[in-house]
Amino acid sequence: MMSGSPESESNPTPALELIDITKRFGGLTSLDALSLAVAPSEILSVIGPNGAGKTTFFNVITGVYTPDEGDVLLFGESIRGVDPHKVARRGVARTFQNVRLFQNLTVRENITAAMYGRTNASLFDIVFRTPRARREERENEERVLDALSFFGTRLQGYRLDQPAYSLSYANRRRLEVARAMATGASVLLLDEPAAGMNPKETQEITEIIGRLRDERSYTIVVIEHDMHVVEGVSDRVIALDHGVKIAEGSFEDVATHPAVIEAYLGRGSAARK
Amino acid sequence: MSTTPEDSRGIGTDEWVAQHGERAQRGTGLYARIGEAWMGLPSLVRWGIPLLLVVLVPFAGSNDYILRIGINLGLFLLLALGLNLVVGYSGLLDLGFIAFYGFGAYAYAALASEQFGLHLPSLLAIVIVVVTTAAFGFTLGLPSRRLTGDYLAIATLFFGQMFVVLMVSSDAVQFPWMDEPMDLTGGANGISNVDQLSVLGFTFDSNLSYYLLLIVLVVLATVATKRIHFSRHGLAWRSLGEDSLAAQHMTIPTVRLKLLAFTLGAGIAGLAGAIFASVQQGVYPSTFELPLLITIYAAIILGGLGSIPGVLLGAAIMTILPELLRFPEYSNWLFLVVLILGTIMYLKSWKLVPAVFAGMIAIGFIANVIFLAIGVPYLTTAEWAKGPLAPVLGSWIFMPEERVLIGNIAFVALVVAVAWMSLLTRRTTIILLPFVLWLAIFTWEVRLMLEPSITRQLLVGALLVVLMATRPQGIFGKPRVEVL
Structure with missing residues (x-):
């Protein structure tokens, strides 16, 4: 099912779907009833301040952590609690925030x-x-x-x-x-692909992410702090804070959303603007 | 990304710069040219020449002693290749490895001796031994699902030690359904009168036959390992040794592969153990103690972890060197040659070499004068110096009557001097070098030659220290980066 040829865009089944995912570490709730769906060949960006739960989100999908509640569906099939190597075999591959070659x-x-x-x-x-x-x-x-x-x-x-x-x-x-x-894989999870790159390289990686979708029809989820990249590649953007989805939509919508500005800059920043 | 031609000619494609590291490593001069010419030969020739040499050894009028060394070397090579799968590739520090060798030997002895009155056909016995040892390896590998690094080492070391204790103490095991305690392992005396291998009517009853059998097995194991090295399994092992978590995310079932490495390594060790038992026609628990484990580790680290020629060469050095050093006349030569070559390599300048050695000789004569002036009792040349070097060394080295006492003082002084020299600048080191060289030769002749069995271990140890200091990655190993 997976190898090389992802489903066509007419397919209504999302490539990746999270249903009410909750993940706790002791008293800390890293992901709190998070639901989202990524359509085949869509590029979804996930933004959020440090500690918002972005990397936990990747780890839950790839099977490093089993969510405490909720389900993860890959093309309609559950991959909750499946070992990382099996998740990878079924078509989800990732990169790491701190390059792990x-x-x-x-x-x-x-x-x-x-x-x-x-x-x-x-x-x-x-x-x-x-x-x-x-x-x-x-x-x-x-x-x-x-x-x-x-x-x-x-x-x-x-x-x-x-x-x-x-x-x-x-x-x-x-x-x-x-x-x-x-x-x-047909789904790529990229964890801060532009971290530590100079502007020219950042521009390059942005184009590469676009081409991965256009030429190879990958479904892509990107975690990124560099807003040039997020703006350049995203079909849709999701903002996380404290494990909760606080905004979703186009880059402009999310970037100007009061909750997002508050999450990044603190309470009151949006009001003063 | 718009990789226009202008882009690709720009930053990041300068091959010459990128290969700087390799060039620096390649070195220059005669040594490098020989190395390059050798690597330029087809691999069949490169592997074939050493192989032909070892096959010809027994036909060049050699004796049983040399064949026994060859047999030991063969067994050792098998063990090193097996351990390389576990440690060299997968990075699993398995300190219980020697227990598999022992288990194989004991299992073969149990199946083919009077111990239980079983005399199974050799092939059947070996198949059973390899399968059960592999199963034992699988079991011992189970902790590796959770434990890595030092922790795995501690757990497996415990099993390795427990094996020896179990073998020593299982000579009177009381089973509930038996009246008498049963002797399973022969205790500290082991099991003797083990059957020799006999395959298809041919009995392996001479050292020569075992020597040739081991050559065949080592060649097969080498070819198999070489093929595995670049295969999907070899790559998967090497990547999980590098970064187990990343390997998992790249579709590699790390747990299964770790267990496979343990199982295969144990199977190879079990095979080596079975052959060992039949060569010796007996098994004794003391064989499978820590020194053997340490020697195998030293061999694969010395040669270069994960490199097949490295593992083979390391094992050869660790087997043959102690044997060479067993004879005082060889070790005397070896010591002097290594000392002189080492000094020349350190100085890296032909101008300094004569000066340093002239200084060394002068200090020797000065020391003689001082010793005589103080009135230290001494032995005459005829009383101590032997061999072709006698006339040279006899007149230069002062041989006190109190060899042990004065030798011990010199030895401590030498160790302290060498250790402190690493802190000094090159200029000071070179000024002190003649004295230290004389002290080394003096200590050697006066004290170390008295006790060859201890000396040879000291020398092997010193050689390992020097080799690892100059080439931490091993003789054939590639320099590795742990974390960047």
Whole structure:
């Protein structure tokens, strides 16, 4: 169902749907009855001040945490409490706020490693180099180049065989996106893809997010603090504060929403404006 | 992203800059050229030449002693390759690994000796041993679902130690349904008279046959590991060793793969154990104690964690070096050669080399004069110096009658001097170097040569320290980054 070809836009089932999700850590309610739906091939941005529950939101979807209440649906099927690697196999891939590449693996190996879930060669196949193992090797090679071609020449050529730790910061972020693509997912969760990038690189990553949807029909959820990125890519924006959805709509709607301004700047700021 | 051609020619595509690190590592000069020429050969040749050499060893008129070392090396290589799957790839610090080796050996001994009157056909026994050891490995791997790093190391170390205790104490086990206590393991004496391997009518009854069998097994294990290295499983293991959480999010079932690593590693160790039991024709609990575990770890770390040629070379060094050092005449040469080469490598300047060694020789004669002036009783050259180096060393080294006492003082002085030298500037170090070199040779000849068995461990230890200090990533390992 997932691999490579997400549902067409006419499909009424949301790609991703959260129903009344609550997640508590002891006395702290990190997500409070959060409901939202992302349509296939939609780009949804999630904003909110620090500690609003944005990363918890990703962790609940990807199975790091099981929500205390509520359900998570992926194309209509529940993925609540499913292990992270199975969620990834079913089509949700993510990047991390503090880039978590496999530092000592090369660019090529980082991407190939992420294709574990779409390949089937057993240890027997590998040790005896059966036709299946060889066929998969060839396919993997093509997929690596395909995922990297998305980023122009930045990660190609000699860089393919360099360890991830030797890449520039921006290239590491790009590689993380390429690695997520390589899992074969149709839903991408990007956690602050532009953090630590200069304005030119930020512009670039904004365009890449757009192209991921336009050319590859990915459904994308972006957590981002950089409002240029949010403005540039979002079909829809959701603002979280203390685990509660305080605003939803177009970028302009949310950016000017009194509750959002209050959450960022404190009570009274909206009134004085 | 609009990767226009102008963009791609700009920032971030400078290949020369990006490869600076590699170039710096590659080095220059003769050593690097030989290395490059070697790496330029087809891999079949690169692997084939060492293989041909080891196969030819027994036919070059060698004796059983050398074959025994070869057999030990083969077993050791199997163990190191198995452990590499667990530690080198998946990063699971398994300190109970040696228990699998012991378990395999004991299981084979139980199935093929008079202990229980079982004499199963070798192939059947080995299959049972490998499967049960793998199952044991799976069980011991279960804590790795929750425990990582140091905590896993502590838990597995406990199991490893418990294994030895269990084997020693299971010579009188009282089962409720039996009248007499039963001897399961032979206690501290172990199990002897274990059957030799016999496959398809061919009995492995000579060192040569085991030597060749182990070559075949090591080659098979190496080829298999090499294929796994770049495969989806190898990559999955290596990525979960790098970052387990990220690996999970990239479709990798980390728990299952960790258990698979433990199971496979244990299976290989079990196979090695079974062969060990049949080579020895017996098993004894003391074999499977900590020193062996430490030696295996030293081997794979020395060679470079996760690198296959590294693991093989590390295991070879850790097996052959202590054997070489067993003979005083070899170790004497080895010590002097390593000392001189090490000094030359440290100085990195041909101008300084003669000066330093001239200084060293002068200090030796000055010391002689001082010792004689004080009136320290001494031995004549004929009384102590042996071998081809005798005329040279005999007249230069002052050999006191009180070898132990004076040698001990010199040894402590040497250790303190070497430790403090790391704090000094290069200039001061070079000025002090002749004295320290003389002190090293003096200590060696006076004290260390008296007790070769301790000396050889000291030397292996010193070599490990030096190697790890100069190449922390191991001989063939790639430099690694832990967290950036």
